[in-house]
Each structure stands twice: as C-alpha cells, then as structure tokens.
Amino acid sequence: MAKPPFSLEGYKVPGATDTEQGRPYDEGETNRAWENFLTFGDLRRENAPVRGVIEDSWQRSVKSGVNAHCKGSNLVASPDDLYELRLKNDDLLGSSAETFRRVAQVLGDAATMVVITDSNGVVLDVGGDQRTIDAGHDIRLEIGAAWGETVTGTNGIGTALVTGKPVHVHAAEHFSEGIKAWTCVGSPIRSPIDGRIIGIVDFSGPQAIFHRHNVALAVVAANHIELALSEKIRIERMQLLEASISRMPGMNSADGVVILDRFGRVVHHNDMASVRWRRIAQSQDLSIGTQLVPTSEGFLVKDLARGLPEELREQRIEPLVVDGVVKGAMLVLASRPRANPAVFQMSPTAHVAVMSAKEAIVGCSEALLQTVEKVERAALGRTAILLEGETGVGKELFARLVHAASQKTGKEPFVAFNCGAVSKELLGGELFGHAPGAFTGATREGRPGRFEFANGGVLSLDEIGELPLDLQPYLLRVLEERVVYRLGDSKPRPVDVRLVASTNRNLKQEVAEGRFRKDLYFRIGVVKFIIPPLRERTGDVEVLIDHFNRQFAATYSTEPLRFEATTMELLRRYSWPGNVRELRNLIENLVLMTLTGIVTPRDLPEDFREAAAQQLQARLPAEHGPTSGEGEIARFDEMERRAIERAVANAGGNIAAAAEKLGLSRATLYRKLHQYRSRT
Structure with a gap:
C-alpha cells in the first residue's frame, strides 16, 4: 500500500x-x-x-x-x-x-x-x-x-x-x-x-x-x-499465513488451527478451531485481535506454552519463522488428546545464521545464557545497542549475534571497527569518510567511511569510549538524522545502519566526568547489556577449556591435551582477569608447548603460575605461609590433595571410579594417596 x-x-x-x-x-x-x-x-x-x-x-x-x-x-x-x-x-x-x-x-x-x-x-x-x-x-x-x-x-x-x-x-x-x-x-x-x-x-x-x-x-x-x-501488520499476517501453510501437510483435518502474531494476538483461525475452542476454552474469546498470550517483550518467547491459558497448555504450539526470524506461532487444537504438553521448538533448519553466531559464544552458565537470550531479543528491534564488559569477554561475538538475529536477506553487511585503533586525526575520516584532499593525508579521490560500508547492516564500534569529544556530535548527528556527511563535503548521504557500540569503560562515569556526551550516551545506551566476566560464569571454564583444547589440537594437527586433576582445579579456581581471551591464549600456549600430552601445574607458564599463586595466597589459610618457589608448588600439591580427596569421597571410596573421574590410573592414585597419608 x-x-x-x-x-x-x-x-x-x-x-x-x-x-x-x-x-x-x-x-x-x-x-x-x-x-x-x-x-x-x-x-x-x-x-x-x-x-x-x-x-x-x-x-x-x-x-x-x-x-x-x-x-x-x-x-x-x-x-x-x-x-x-x-x-x-x-x-x-x-x-x-x-x-x-x-x-x-x-x-x-x-x-x-x-x-x-x-x-x-x-x-x-x-x-x-x-x-x-x-x-x-x-x-x-x-x-x-x-x-x-x-x-x-x-x-x-x-x-x-x-x-x-x-x-x-x-x-x-x-x-x-x-x-x-x-x-x-x-x-x-x-x-x-x-x-x-x-x-x-x-x-x-x-x-x-x-x-x-x-x-x-x-x-x-x-x-x-x-x-x-496497518501495512506492516497486513504484510506480517500474510507471511504468517504462508508460513503456516507449509506446516499443514500431515495434520488431521479435524484439528483446529489458531495463528498468533508475535504479540500473542489471534490473526487467523479455521472453522474447526471455533468448534474445538468452545469445548476447550469456554471462557476465552477467539475473535481476531484477541490478546491470547500476554507478552511484555513484544514477541513470542521460547516458553510460550507456559503463557497460554491453563486449559490450552496441553495443545501443540509451533513457531512460524519468516526470513529466519520467529514472527508468530501456530496453536494446534488437536482432535485427539496429546500425551505431552505443548512445547516450543525451533525448526532444525531455521536460524542458520543465528545458530552459527550463538555457537561462537561458548558456555552453559545461566549468566551467559540469559545474556544471549536478551541480546537475541533486542536484535529484533532497530535501536542502537550498547555492550559493556571487561576486556576479553567477547563483546564482538555478541555484536555478530545482533547482526545474525536481525538479518532479513542474509546479505546485510557487518562492519567492525575499533575506535582506539587509529589516531584521533584519522578517526573522523575512518568513520564518516572524507572528500578529496579534506585533510593532510586524505586520498585524492576521497573515500567512504565505515557508516557507508555498513549501510543496510550492522556497524560494530568497539571502544566507543575512546571517541574524542569533538567527534561525538558528528556521531550523534548521524544517528539522529540517519545521514552521513563526509569530512570536507556538504553532500548528505542517507545511511540505514544498526549501531552496536561496545566498551570496557563505565560510560555513565565518563559522562559524569565530562569525557562523554550525555545525549550521545542516552542515544547509544537505550538498550544496554553487561557481558558477564568469566569468573561469574559458573561451569564455563571447563567447557571453554575443552572447546579451545579441541580447536587448537585440530589447528596444529595434534591430539587434545589431558589435564591433571590438580591443574584443572587450579584453572577452575583462577579468577581470569583477562576473561575468555586469556583462557584461549593459555590453551593455545599449552597445546604448542606441552611435550607429554598431560598438563601438570609445572607446565603452566611462569607468569600464570605467579598470578594464580597470588590469588591462592589470598584464599587459603594464613598458616600455609608465603607462596614462592617451592612454596608455590607445595600450594599446588595442596590443591591436588583436596581434589583427590573430594573425588574419592564422591565415589564412595571406590578407587577405580575416582581414578577414572580424575583421569589417573589406579596405580597413580594409590601412590598419591599413600604420599599424602605418609605426610600426615
């Protein structure tokens, strides 16, 4: 229209x-x-x-x-x-x-x-x-x-x-x-x-x-x-109807079908749905536009079944995917009772780009999974997104997730740029482009900037806090007016860019101290996420070690390493100030440098051992004395003893089971137990 x-x-x-x-x-x-x-x-x-x-x-x-x-x-x-x-x-x-x-x-x-x-x-x-x-x-x-x-x-x-x-x-x-x-x-x-x-x-x-x-x-x-x-709703309604048709084959003709949009509203139902509706949900209205499922986010969530009225939770509900994005759902009022309650499962072929981006974010902790889900939800909108987090947490991976989840054709560009990677003098030209000879060092023919390269897609600006104050009004103007002016050029160039900004600084404090514009902060920080550091991601250290171990073993054509229980306990308890990047670099180092294929505490790089020892010194009782030299190894031995004792206790005293859990032979485990008992 x-x-x-x-x-x-x-x-x-x-x-x-x-x-x-x-x-x-x-x-x-x-x-x-x-x-x-x-x-x-x-x-x-x-x-x-x-x-x-x-x-x-x-x-x-x-x-x-x-x-x-x-x-x-x-x-x-x-x-x-x-x-x-x-x-x-x-x-x-x-x-x-x-x-x-x-x-x-x-x-x-x-x-x-x-x-x-x-x-x-x-x-x-x-x-x-x-x-x-x-x-x-x-x-x-x-x-x-x-x-x-x-x-x-x-x-x-x-x-x-x-x-x-x-x-x-x-x-x-x-x-x-x-x-x-x-x-x-x-x-x-x-x-x-x-x-x-x-x-x-x-x-x-x-x-x-x-x-x-x-x-x-x-x-x-x-x-x-x-x-x-009205036009948007009409188009989405037609897309939902088309998506539902592909799921019709194999259905019982006596089943009722209700199509819901991403707001949980009824957009269509067949005649059998009206008949079955009166039997199942007598108190519910089935007219077009009825808000059947209450949603605050503006789209259907994965646990949609729990949002249905109680009398409908035994019915089947399937997602309706349009252009790789869930735009609604089909509620099937089965002619025969179903043994299992309603579930919301994605098609294995849907969201290929999204799944690829999510697979790059490795972990199983609740803190990480909740952040991934929220970012994926936010990607359905068009507003700018601000990602805050410590160095090494993987902010660019989340920016790529936004790009993947917001794609419609699969051809939208993703442009990543680090605002701290170039000098202040060149930063404006890199972002906004420049006219021929606009400044010293500018090219003769002029060139587009990152905004123009990202037109139609996502621009990921890392270290946004490094953007100089005098350039911040230019960025704000581009976001407000959706046009970019190359430096030295008065010609407006329309751009349709989704901005994902990221920083390891506290931008709110930067605003308070006058180093970042308040209006720009509010513009880029309407949707804001704090990416959790690795120390807050319970259980993810082991998952990441396994992931990078296999990845680098394949890269360097070698067998994956095995980690002694003591080593794994040390890595698990380490606070990882450099986050995932630090862990990744450590595993690559070990894959290259470990000769025996089994990683002991002595195989860890010296600077890592020193940092780990300082952390342990603050955690273990004071009577163990200072940690350095042989004392450092003694501290690792103490950790090994605790890990072995815990494994034996968890196995109910079964040495064979404990040895398998620890990755040790029974003979080695017996020997170590004998050593600890002889010391006491």
Whole structure:
C-alpha cells in the first residue's frame, strides 16, 4: 500500500470547534488567568481568554498534584525500563521512521523537534532540528522522560492522551511554569487493530514556531504512522499465513488451527478451531485481535506454552519463522488428546545464521545464557545497542549475534571497527569518510567511511569510549538524522545502519566526568547489556577449556591435551582477569608447548603460575605461609590433595571410579594417596 504524500489543503482538526481553532491568544492575559487560577482555584472571570480544553487540563493538573513551578519532566525511565519500553513499541518506532524523514522535509529549517511517545507519554524517540533537541534537554524533553499530564501538567503530549484528540498548547497555556517558553502540538496514534491509543506524535519548539497548520501536520503525521503500522501488520499476517501453510501437510483435518502474531494476538483461525475452542476454552474469546498470550517483550518467547491459558497448555504450539526470524506461532487444537504438553521448538533448519553466531559464544552458565537470550531479543528491534564488559569477554561475538538475529536477506553487511585503533586525526575520516584532499593525508579521490560500508547492516564500534569529544556530535548527528556527511563535503548521504557500540569503560562515569556526551550516551545506551566476566560464569571454564583444547589440537594437527586433576582445579579456581581471551591464549600456549600430552601445574607458564599463586595466597589459610618457589608448588600439591580427596569421597571410596573421574590410573592414585597419608 503506497503512502499518500503529505497534504494540508482543506484539513480541519477533528474534534475542535471553529471557535477553538480561531480564538485569539494573548500571552499576558493568559498568564494572569493562570496566576488567578493558582491563587483562587478558578479563572474568576467568565471571559478569561483560556480555551476550555486548557482550563479542563489545568483542573486535572491541580488534582494530580503537579508542581506548577517545575521546570519540566521530573520522571525519567531507567535504562533497563526504557529498553523494555522501546522493545515493546518496536513496531511503533519502526513505522514512524519514514514519517520522521518526511516531516523534516516539510518543516525545513524550522526550529522544531518531533517526538514519539508510548501510550503513557514516555518519550521513545526524537528527531528534527538538532539545536531544538539540545534545548529540549533543559526541560527533560528527551528520550525516556515522562510527559503525561499527571507528571508535567498541561502539555501537547499529556493532554492529547487524556482527551484522545489533537491538542495544541501554546506558551503560557502550559500548566508548569518551566515550559511556558515552549509551544507543542500533540496528536494521538491509534492501533489499527483495536483503535486504542498506542502513542503520541508531538511537534515542540520555541513560541515563535507556532502556526495553526502545525495541528493539521501532527494529525497527518499520526495518520501516516497508523497507515504504516496497518501495512506492516497486513504484510506480517500474510507471511504468517504462508508460513503456516507449509506446516499443514500431515495434520488431521479435524484439528483446529489458531495463528498468533508475535504479540500473542489471534490473526487467523479455521472453522474447526471455533468448534474445538468452545469445548476447550469456554471462557476465552477467539475473535481476531484477541490478546491470547500476554507478552511484555513484544514477541513470542521460547516458553510460550507456559503463557497460554491453563486449559490450552496441553495443545501443540509451533513457531512460524519468516526470513529466519520467529514472527508468530501456530496453536494446534488437536482432535485427539496429546500425551505431552505443548512445547516450543525451533525448526532444525531455521536460524542458520543465528545458530552459527550463538555457537561462537561458548558456555552453559545461566549468566551467559540469559545474556544471549536478551541480546537475541533486542536484535529484533532497530535501536542502537550498547555492550559493556571487561576486556576479553567477547563483546564482538555478541555484536555478530545482533547482526545474525536481525538479518532479513542474509546479505546485510557487518562492519567492525575499533575506535582506539587509529589516531584521533584519522578517526573522523575512518568513520564518516572524507572528500578529496579534506585533510593532510586524505586520498585524492576521497573515500567512504565505515557508516557507508555498513549501510543496510550492522556497524560494530568497539571502544566507543575512546571517541574524542569533538567527534561525538558528528556521531550523534548521524544517528539522529540517519545521514552521513563526509569530512570536507556538504553532500548528505542517507545511511540505514544498526549501531552496536561496545566498551570496557563505565560510560555513565565518563559522562559524569565530562569525557562523554550525555545525549550521545542516552542515544547509544537505550538498550544496554553487561557481558558477564568469566569468573561469574559458573561451569564455563571447563567447557571453554575443552572447546579451545579441541580447536587448537585440530589447528596444529595434534591430539587434545589431558589435564591433571590438580591443574584443572587450579584453572577452575583462577579468577581470569583477562576473561575468555586469556583462557584461549593459555590453551593455545599449552597445546604448542606441552611435550607429554598431560598438563601438570609445572607446565603452566611462569607468569600464570605467579598470578594464580597470588590469588591462592589470598584464599587459603594464613598458616600455609608465603607462596614462592617451592612454596608455590607445595600450594599446588595442596590443591591436588583436596581434589583427590573430594573425588574419592564422591565415589564412595571406590578407587577405580575416582581414578577414572580424575583421569589417573589406579596405580597413580594409590601412590598419591599413600604420599599424602605418609605426610600426615
């Protein structure tokens, strides 16, 4: 469905009277009316120049306890809450992107910012004039801030939510004193499915920008977003139906079929489903659009069966995959009872790219698996992602997972760039490209930057904290406007890039100390993950040792190493400050340097033994004395003794079983036990 061009000719704002639209505005009179209202609780004059919609909103603001002298929003969502909100409203954000671009063309250089909020008035995205966006930070008109009437009083966003109609609030008409220098126009965005308000599109700026046609422009913008949402839903519904057809062969013709979208809503069902539904779930509605499965993430999760109403959990449910991404599910109401409860399993051929990226992230710990699942979920959106973590935790692997999980054609580029790998002078040209001869060292013909190379795909910027302050506004501009300007060139080049930034720094602290822009931090950190260090990944050390041992053995055409129990216990207890990278390098060293094929503590590199001994010294009782030289080996022997005693105890005294568990012969185990007993 083609989107109609913007046109304001003959447009009248729905729900507003001619008197309301044409009523003259007098700032001085309106201010006096506001002061009287705060003093006496009413306008005190029948002919006070205040529109009815504004007076009603002032009354609600007072009842809500809003501070009339506040400077703007005082409620801002935490990064985690904002991540959930943006993920939940991903369709709204995606459908508004094109409207943002068109509105910017209509407004030209007007000092206006465009705001998209959720159904509670929380700002999800901003666009438009950068100077106005910067000024918006002063009143907290920024991503994550709440602008409902109960928070900030009368304003275009909150009042439009309450009235359900387009609203303009001009200067002194605002209830809160701190935002009376602004004017704003808000228009509700309604769901194409059930008509409920799902967000607000708002135009805001200084008083001078106000024109009555802005109200119509806001309504047109809201309508365009609704059209884009409707088209997206229609396309996804057709894709789900096509995906479900491929699963029909082999099904019993008496089975009922219910198709759910990724929000858990019913999009289709066959006639047999209606018959069986009345028998199985008499209290449940099966009409199109019914929210059958409650989801907060905005898509179906792996344990979908547990989200079904109790009476439906014995039914079969299968994922519906479109372009390699789970977009919905098929609930089969079997004609005969099933012996096993409903399960949600991925097709073995689905998600080839995703599975490949996930296989590169080795581990089985709960901390790691939860992070992988969350990153995979976040990849379904389009917002930037920030990965924080210590050096060596594998942040680029997670960036590649985002790329794999967000692919549609399988041909989208992935470009990785380390901001700390080039000098400050060359960094701008590497990121944004440069015109011919733009600076000393620039090429004669000019060249594109990493953003252009990544167009249509994912750009992974490692060590984002190394980006100099003077380049940060350029990065922010690219993310806000979705266009890049090469250095020395005024030509805008549109780019569609998903940014995945990563850092081993605490960017929040960098912001507090003035080394990183606050607005850029909020832009790249809407969705933020902390990759767990290896010391917090219980059980992963053994898994990674086995993985790298086999990998390097194959690389160097040798047999995998065997690790003595003492050595394995030492590696397990080590804190791994260099994380997975340190472990990987150690195993490669051992594969190359170990001569016997069995790794003992003495085979470990000297610097590693020293670091491990220092850690052990802090953990073991003080009576063992300092650790160095022979004392270090003695400490390893103590660890070996503990490992052997634990293995024998776990085997119930069965020496053969304990020896097999430890990777030792029975003779060796008997000898070591004899040595320990003779010492005591």
